[in-house]
Amino acid sequence: MRETRSPLPDATSPTQETRGASLARRSLLGGLAASGALATLGTPLHAFAQSAPALDQGRLIVVFLRGAYDGLSAFVPWADPEYRRIRPSIAIAAPDGSTASTIDLDGRFGLHPALAPLLPLWKDGSLAVLPAVGSPDPTRSHFEAQFQWEVGMPGKASEMPGWLNRLAMLDSAGSRPATTRVIGVGEANPRILAGSARTRLVAKGQGATRPGVVGNERARDALLELYSGDDKLSRAFREGVESRLMTAKELSSEMMAADNGAGSAAGLALDARHLATLMRTDPALRLGFLSAGGWDTHANQGAAQGQLANQLGGLARAIIQLRADFNQPGDLILVMSEFGRTSAENGSRGTDHGRGNAFWLIGDRINGGRMYGRWEGLARGNLNEGRDLPVLHDFRAVIAQPLARVFRLPESGLNDLFPGANWDRSLDGVVRRT
């Protein structure tokens, strides 16, 4: 079952020497010790990790596209001659200036026309994309892969807290943070947020703006009395009352303000706005999570228009909403999916489960406006099992870049978060030095 191909191909795997060199350079920036793995050397770390807690450096938003979105339609390798040949009915037309064609980015890749709103981010250099990122674990199961991405451990199947939650714990040196640092909007209890650190979980859509029955003082008092015990359920309820009143209050005042010309938002964009409002109102919240489903396009995915184009349009609106709100120097938005889709279209004008996929990073500190990482093209000989983009970069190594550089997470922290992952020197330029 295991893939023979290493997640970090020999061609770019740095030698011990170059690794040491790159990490030494890195340690100047981030106070990190040098080593081949994220964590092997016991070199003492700079003290500033203590004086400047990592999460105060910025805010991290993870947008997870559940169901494996088709990265080859989002960031179109239009100049690759294979692209059109293996996707006869779903390829996006080469750039011709029309609204139904690819929007060229760098002469090799281009944006799906439904992602046109992202073009300004590319032009101002705040959006960077890696075309072939994934997990070393070869699973093609959505559910298994999502679990592994969310706990940050390829191959992991047993119970484990999510990596965003563990990141909050790391930030407070392993003890439960006194304040809530993590927030998710939309899902009941996503794995990536599960764990010991307290998490604020907010309902999707307009429902989040209403205090409901606990907004009534007498009802609230009676309910709080029922839940006055010290059991888990009672504690959760009391926490929920407090959290919900705050959420409703903060979002309701936002909605009144938003009526003055902010326009309507729906779906993911509305959740994005809620997330931004709540994180702005409570500065202790540093880690945010959003997700969107509907990407598993096995049939009739469409091209410039259609099912996938609609999905991408909704995503673009949400990302623009997020970027407008998360515009501080340390703010960072990551967009990812559990794996990619087959390079060729299948027998029903869709795509099946693949391996490598495009991973986006957005923020002031991103050295964007260009593609990063390796790309080997779509020729059959370069594909995984002759059918998918290979995984040329481990997703953990991509996430580690901003965690180390922006959030100044020390090496030991990176290792706790992503045990067994390797620092990927070839990605070193993706985060801008301050």
Next chain:
Amino acid sequence: MSVVLSAVRSVVRTAMKAVPRPETTARVASALAIIAAALGFAAWPPATAQPLAPPGATSAASAAADASRAAESDTMIWRAASRLGYFPTPEITRAIRQHPRGAQGWALDEIDRAFEASRQPARIPAQFSALGSPLPTVFDEFRKDREARRKVEATPPKSDASSMGRNDGQPPAGPGAPFGLVTPVAGPAPFVRQIAQQASAWRVLACSDASIENPLLARLTEFWFNHLNVFIGKGTVRPFVGDYALSAIRPNVLGRYETLLLASARHPAMLFYLDQAQNVVDGSPGAKGVARGINENYARELMELHTLGVDGGFAQKDVRELARVLTGWTVDPFGSSGFRFVDRLHDQGEKTVLGQRFSADGEREGMRAIAMLAEQPATAKRIARRLAQFFVTDDPKPALIDRLAAEYTAGGGDLRRVMRALVRSPEFWDPVNELFKTPYDFACSATAASMQAGASNDGPRPRMALTLGFLASAGQPVNGWQTPDGYRTDAATWLSPEALTRRADLAAALAEGAGDPEYLMSFFSPATRERLARAPVQSRAALALASPDFMRK
């Protein structure tokens, strides 16, 4: 805190003013919740309904002697009725109390009653006129509906898209938007919308009203539908979901698993949902001269989710080969079953799935493959684990799983036999094995309990709207899980702080006008009973349904 609270009060007032005369059921749900929140506890009408004494309940005096035994048996009644159904109605409570072999004896009988009920057509209320339609009618109406919509789209008013400055449509409805359940239109609703609404409403009726559906049969329909999940938000699936539940799942939940799996494999809902309807031999002629071919979506999930499980020992090659075996299995818009096998779209070559060879044998290849998958030890184990998680505890011990798996295998996949083994297991009755209600459990049981307590909701529709609206906002819309893995049912997924407070909203709205729910008290802990006793009588029903005790099953 008090600043927050007064602000919240003003928000509630504003929200009330802002809520227009509710046109849609979603708005009804939220508006009623808000109104209940703002007014309910202060202004509920005094209880008019007589408190329902538990039938056959012993008086306080005579119960004193064997108080502990009675408490124990109430715990077992709550457990049996809440897990093998949704709620201990007085009738169910009485039946369990009077059963000579106690709760376990009742449970074994209940399996037989559910089996008998599964052999009978479902009792569909007359106003659910679309739901009982034969499949060819559904296909025909679906086609007309699409054509009508295409006509509308062909002559676009164009205003909306351009004024919004975008040329793309809205993303397809996700699990949060329950697909027209919440947006009745003026005039008669189109057929597809009607049948989709009725499919979801039927599920809520079935789980909350024991006079309509045997509660265990409703439970098992929930479980197996979820195990073989389809998504009502996918356009082609939408009109077929009701029939899928009623014709493919319901009659087979206590039969052999192979039969259930085959019924699911051949149903248009599943054929469309996982694109099997389009899985054809590579190079088949398609529209506009584009060749069509293999689609491996269904074949993968058939092994990963429906049978073997992700670690069940299959590889990508098996997925591909199984997809080839199943080529030509597609929908039939004109036949009563909705299914047909098209030999010219079938891959006639030799295939190997899990080491077994399949030479050209038409439709029988797929039937053989499904039978083979159903009898694999990995399948037995996966089904045993899922049943144990659903009925016993989130993290069942291997001993229980192994016992159920062995029963599955010994019985050739006889699901009735597995269910009997399950209720005979000590684990099922062990108080250590707790379960936290999912939103669906909570909604069904709270609906049933509110009817029991004489809530004033006039007729099933407003209650239905509340319940469906709650489930959508709670993240568990009926028939609305997008991916084929189905809803998770564990506490780790559903127990979260704000979500818990939303249950109180539904409790308050459902319990409007309900009398003192004295009937529930014997199931509750002394602490909860004591706190409820101190609450004003008109708010007692809402509080009882919102209490921590009501959240467990």
